[in-house]
Amino acid sequence: MIFHIWRHPKPIAANGFCIGQTDVSVDKRKLKRLANKIQRFVRLHQLPKVIWVSPLQRSLKVGQILAQHGFQYYVAPELAEIDFGNWDGQPWVQIPKQEIDNWCNNFAEFAPKGGESLQQLFERVENWLNEIARQNSSHKRILVVGHAGWINAASIIVAGQEVPKIAAKWPRPVNYLEYRQLDFYPKKN
Template identity: 70%
Template sequence: MILYIWRHPKPIAAKGICIGQTDIAVDKRKLKRLANKVERFVRLHRLPKIVWVSHLQRSLGVGQILAQRGFQYKVAPELAEINFGKWDGRPWEQISQQEIDDWCHNFAYFAPDNGENLHQLFERAESWIRARTVESNAERDNKPILAVGHAGWINAAKMIAYEQDVPRVATQWPRSVNYLESSRLDF
């Protein structure tokens, strides 16, 4: 299976905020800019007009714009960013240094209260990827799958594609993809 996934547009007023599954707004012009990129890609490669999105508006909004242009969008909560629990939506400066240190030193398994850890994010990403691979094999069309996702999920998916382990410490985590950037992943 081949997956082309674009990172959502930059959210409004997110600087200095811990953003995971906080449903933060995005400028409509930026949503349209990404929808235009996806639409051009589909037209250029003659692909089906189907795109997967998360339920968070920074991804969902792109799907809704594409739907107005004849696309089908499929909502998959599994594509959402990592859930930072009680940290989500709070300024980083309000999160205790001890909690951040605990997270960095036990990167794979630490989760803020009511949140998920990195290992759980990898399991969620792997489950979604496995389901799409099974569907793709059943249809025997080998058409790439298109999605609009989130930086943490994309990094996890890349590491899964490259058969890398879940990082144990924060320094093993790769740089995030840029907003509106696409990644090709082969599974």
């Protein structure tokens, strides 16, 4: 199954903040720019006008704009960015250094209070990929507007790699509006 994934546009005033599931706004022009980019891609490749988005407005609003142009959009909570718990929405400089050190040293398993670990994110991503593949056994192409951490996790899963154990092994974030194609083959039971 082929997943066509775009990262959402850059949020307004998010620089320097820990942003996971904090619902930050995006400039409407940037949302429309991504929606136009996706529409052109769909026309060029003659794909169905169906897209999956997360419930966070930086993804959701792209789906809503596309719906005005004949798309169906589906909201999947599983597509949301990693949940940073108490860190979410806080300036990075206000998060205690010891907590960040603990996270970097136990990257896969550490979860900020009230949040999820990278391991939990990977499980959520892989479960969603498998479920969508199961529902679409005809091997359709799936369009998605996602988040950097989610896209990195999906890319690592598709590559057959394990959850990184240390922060230094985490790939650079996908650029805003960047497109990535992932060819996902579910594991046989």
